Amino acid sequence: MVKQKWGDRLGTGFIWAIPLTITAIFLWIIGDVFWHGLGQINWQFLFTAPIDAGRSGGIAPILVSTAWILLICMGVSLPLGIGTAVLLVEFSDIKTGFGQLIRRSLDTLAGVPSIVFGLFGNALFVKVFGLGFSILSGGLTLACMVLPLLIRSTEEGLRAVPQSYRLGAASLGISQTKTLWHLILPAAMPGFVAGFVLGIGRAIAETAALIFTSGYVDRMPSSWLDSGRSLSIHIYDLAMNISNGNANAYGTATVLITLLLMINALTSWIGATWTNHHFKF
Amino acid sequence: MTTFHPKNTIHPTAIRTENLSLSYDQKIAFQDISLPIPAQKITAIVGPSGSGKSSFLTCLNRLTDLTQQCRVSGKVYLAGKNIFDPKIDVIALRRRVGMLFQQPNPFPFSIYKNLVFPLKEHGITDRSHVEYLIEESLTAVGLWDEVKDRLKSSALRLSGGQQQRLCLARTLVLKPEVILMDEPCSALDPISTGVIEDLIKDLGDRHTIVIVTHNLAQAKRISHQTALFWSQKNVGHLIEVAPTQDFFQHPVNPLTQAYVTGLKG
Amino acid sequence: MHLNPDLILLWLVRGLGTISAILVLLILLFLFKEAFPVLREVGIGAFFFDAVWQPTKGKFNLLPMILGTLWTTLGAMILATPLGILSAIFCQFYAPDFLAKLYRRLLELLAGIPSVVYGFWGLLVLVPMINRIQPPGASVLAGILILTLMILPTIALIADASFAKVPTSYLTGSQALGISQWGMVWGVAVPAAKSGLMTAGILATGRALGETMAVLMVCGNVVKTPTGLFDPVRTLTANIALEMAYALGDHRSALFVSGLMLMVVVIGLIAVAEWVVAEGKNYG
Numbered sequence: 001m002v003k004q005k006w007g008d009r010l011g012t013g014f015i016w017a018i019p020l021t022i023t024a025i026f027l028w029i030i031g032d033v034f035w036h037g038l039g040q041i042n043w044q045f046l047f048t049a050p051i052d053a054g055r056s057g058g059i060a061p062i063l064v065s066t067a068w069i070l071l072i073c074m075g076v077s078l079p080l081g082i083g084t085a086v087l088l089v090e091f092s093d094i095k096t097g098f099g100q101l102i103r104r105s106l107d108t109l110a111g112v113p114s115i116v117f118g119l120f121g122n123a124l125f126v127k128v129f130g131l132g133f134s135i136l137s138g139g140l141t142l143a144c145m146v147l148p149l150l151i152r153s154t155e156e157g158l159r160a161v162p163q164s165y166r167l168g169a170a171s172l173g174i175s176q177t178k179t180l181w182h183l184i185l186p187a188a189m190p191g192f193v194a195g196f197v198l199g200i201g202r203a204i205a206e207t208a209a210l211i212f213t214s215g216y217v218d219r220m221p222s223s224w225l226d227s228g229r230s231l232s233i234h235i236y237d238l239a240m241n242i243s244n245g246n247a248n249a250y251g252t253a254t255v256l257i258t259l260l261l262m263i264n265a266l267t268s269w270i271g272a273t274w275t276n277h278h279f280k281f
Numbered sequence: 282m283t284t285f286h287p288k289n290t291i292h293p294t295a296i297r298t299e300n301l302s303l304s305y306d307q308k309i310a311f312q313d314i315s316l317p318i319p320a321q322k323i324t325a326i327v328g329p330s331g332s333g334k335s336s337f338l339t340c341l342n343r344l345t346d347l348t349q350q351c352r353v354s355g356k357v358y359l360a361g362k363n364i365f366d367p368k369i370d371v372i373a374l375r376r377r378v379g380m381l382f383q384q385p386n387p388f389p390f391s392i393y394k395n396l397v398f399p400l401k402e403h404g405i406t407d408r409s410h411v412e413y414l415i416e417e418s419l420t421a422v423g424l425w426d427e428v429k430d431r432l433k434s435s436a437l438r439l440s441g442g443q444q445q446r447l448c449l450a451r452t453l454v455l456k457p458e459v460i461l462m463d464e465p466c467s468a469l470d471p472i473s474t475g476v477i478e479d480l481i482k483d484l485g486d487r488h489t490i491v492i493v494t495h496n497l498a499q500a501k502r503i504s505h506q507t508a509l510f511w512s513q514k515n516v517g518h519l520i521e522v523a524p525t526q527d528f529f530q531h532p533v534n535p536l537t538q539a540y541v542t543g544l545k546g
Numbered sequence: 547m548h549l550n551p552d553l554i555l556l557w558l559v560r561g562l563g564t565i566s567a568i569l570v571l572l573i574l575l576f577l578f579k580e581a582f583p584v585l586r587e588v589g590i591g592a593f594f595f596d597a598v599w600q601p602t603k604g605k606f607n608l609l610p611m612i613l614g615t616l617w618t619t620l621g622a623m624i625l626a627t628p629l630g631i632l633s634a635i636f637c638q639f640y641a642p643d644f645l646a647k648l649y650r651r652l653l654e655l656l657a658g659i660p661s662v663v664y665g666f667w668g669l670l671v672l673v674p675m676i677n678r679i680q681p682p683g684a685s686v687l688a689g690i691l692i693l694t695l696m697i698l699p700t701i702a703l704i705a706d707a708s709f710a711k712v713p714t715s716y717l718t719g720s721q722a723l724g725i726s727q728w729g730m731v732w733g734v735a736v737p738a739a740k741s742g743l744m745t746a747g748i749l750a751t752g753r754a755l756g757e758t759m760a761v762l763m764v765c766g767n768v769v770k771t772p773t774g775l776f777d778p779v780r781t782l783t784a785n786i787a788l789e790m791a792y793a794l795g796d797h798r799s800a801l802f803v804s805g806l807m808l809m810v811v812v813i814g815l816i817a818v819a820e821w822v823v824a825e826g827k828n829y830g
């Protein structure tokens with residue numbers, strides 16, 4: 001064993017201190033939210049409408065709006081994402097200019113700030129399409145935002161399917177469409193599910209892209225064209241604009257973080273169960 | 282530069298390649314291969330690793346279409362038609378020219394569905410006919426008795442040898458004229474190898490078979506014609522093709538002589 | 547006519563792929579379309595040289611906000627880059643396997659916490675703490691600290707992945723030479739992972755520049771060029787989020803100009819990141 005020098009020992013100490021600090025801060029944030037928030041949560045909080053701008057009452061319409069926004073977001077981005085991933089992986093378009101172009105623009109899309117997505121959604125969906133501040137506008141904006149994530153994950157799923165399946169099917173004279181539908185897509189299911197879950201996680205955490213696309217209204221939405229307030233906007237509004245809103249903001253944050261932790265657990269579970277290719281038909 | 286033996290021409294040919302070349306990106310895998318493949322006989326392709334044997338095989342059913350950056354030039358005639366003609370129906374072609382791979386590659390389905398899947402895709406859906414075909418093909422590969430009670434269980438749970446026979450059955454169920462085999466035994470134990478070898482020999486009476494093998498003894502045992510591929514300056518060439526007996530007993534090309542006596546390769 | 551289903555599928559996915567591909571162009575197009583009226587009217591110079599930011603009165607000085615974004619981002623990068631890289635070094639070279647795994651999971655969780663929650667925590671915990679040192683509390687410093695927390699996981703995870711790609715032969719080789727752990731990490735692993743580390747920094751910069759909610763909630767949002775760490779500040783993103791709801795005409799247009807600025811900088815950063823990756827491949 002080489003004798004440790006002073007600098008070495010100091011470095012080691014420093015390197016252990018950083019993760020400890022970060023872990024402590026993480027626990028602080030989560031702990032703070034749960035500590036203040038858990039007490040707020042009961043059936044009434046989850047199933048009644050906000051009263052007095054959210055100072056009291058619950059979050060039922062906000063949960064419903066959030067669910068609708070997520071549904072529209074995933075409903076639009078899934079077909080787009082899967083189609084694009086299939087193009088990139090299954091058709092030899094990757095090395096061509098077109099494939100490169102798609103990849104490049106997706107890389108850029110992944111880096112676009114969420115507030116810019118908000119501006120874009122406001123200009124296109126709210127104004128040009130005339131959808132106004134609505135759940136539909138918000139969902140469509142988020143669909144653009146989660147698309148790169150979804151495509152990346154779907155691509156990985158497709159690439160994990162053994163090439164021998166494709167060769168085997170082709171050598172039996174099975175068309176590419178049928179191969180894809182009956183063989184490749186089912187085998188790539190873990191990738192889709194992972195992408196789906198990641199996408200929902202990203203979308204549910206989003207605030208800035210929604211403020212001026214889905215809007216603020218905290219009533220129960222009666223259609224997709226109604227404005228609807230998401231959980232994250234509710235937290236923001238209670239914390240920043242409503243005096244004495246903190247208690248319910250904590251409650252809402254607890255709900256949001258719990259949902260995210262559940263999504264996270266689901267992702268790891270999918271990763272763990274499906275990596276060994278344990279699919280049956 | 283290929284050495285042909287005159288006896289070759291007496292058989293009717295099923296497939297004939299003409300100046301066939303293939304390259305990946307910059308790399309030329311093989312060049313100018315003109316090889317007649319006799320109908321309802323077994324042709325063995327031997328040669329050192331990297332000489333383009335597998336690449337050659339994948340030209341014969343246009344599996345090359347699936348590989349990016351793969352360029353083919355020259356012609357492959359099957360029943361008088363060039364299969365690289367853009368008007369050719371590739372699906373129909375691949376139904377006539379089946380293929381067996383080095384690694385058994387059953388689909389992640391049940392045994393039953395592995396066989397039904399290709400049938401259904403080619404429009405054979407009549408239930409009793411399907412069941413007849415399945416029993417027939419599984420019997421042909423000697424698997425029927427082993428699996429008839431568990432047709433619905435996953436094909437992935439079969440042993441390697443069983444999986445390879447299932448893959449052969451899956452090819453046979455479509456009643457192809459030609460079967461391409463790329464080292465079909467090299468991933469198997471000696472017993473399974475023996476079983477598959479016997480099957481191939483059997484099938485050779487009714488099918489045109491092209492088999493790539495590293496096992497010279499196997500080529501000698503089962504094939505009627507043998508072709509030697511060799512990589513020269515990193516490009517594969519067809520060195521010699523002859524009826525198997527002549528190939529091993531009276532090789533003409535010095536490379537072949539060295540190869541069959543185990544001096545080279 | 548008999549249509550080949552494979553061909554239909556090909557054109558279908560090409561269509562979907564095209565939509566995905568043109569999204570970025572659409573974003574740029576619409577930002578530009580909305581920004582154009584005011585750009586035509588006052589020119590780009592007004593956004594830097596006007597006296598003040600009073601968009602309803604035709605005064606468009608964005609400089610305080612640009613500087614606000616710059617200072618908070620810069621500060622966060624100065625803190626988060628070393629901490630992130632050291633975190634990755636911890637995972638790769640110091641921690642036992644299970645701890646490294648655990649810490650990675652934690653970083654992933656940290657990356658997944660919504661920015662509004664960071665902002666909320668910052669508003670209720672961090673800002674009062676800073677307020678005790680020097681009022682008002684909502685300040686450049688608060689923004690820097692929150693941003694540091696938010697981009698640290700990005701840096702750490704990308705850096706961790708690029709350390710993992712350093713061939714083990716490099717590392718065992720230097721161990722055989724009797725080089726200390728510390729020397730091995732800094733002399734061998736860090737240079738070998740250089741392009742990955744740079745990518746991590748660039749992508750994190752992009753995230754910090756674009757972050758909205760958290761900085762909006764902890765920075766105080768006063769439109770004034772900050773002179774110290776304890777001064778409140780408003781970033782470009784916070785400005786958009788605050789004013790977009792009621793902005794009309796040139797005001798709205800001016801907000802799109804700031805969005806366009808962000809977008810251009812982010813595209814530039816991504817281009818640089820791609821270049822770094824390509825260089826790394828050539829010489830790595």
Ligand SMILES: Nc1ncnc2c1ncn2[C@@H]1O[C@H](COP(=O)(O)OP(=O)(O)OP(=O)(O)O)[C@@H](O)[C@H]1O
Nearest residue numbers: 305308309310329330331332333334335336337348
């Ligand atoms: N998909 C591919 N892309 C690029 N080069 C390839 C590809 N497939 C094969 N090659 C190259 O083409 C040459 C011929 O390969 P091929 O697999 O046909 O040889 P082989 O005779 O079958 O060898 P083996 O006996 O090892 O199976 C080799 O140099 C190989 O590296």
Ligand SMILES: [Mg+2]
Nearest residue numbers: 334335336463
């Ligand atoms: Mg081969």
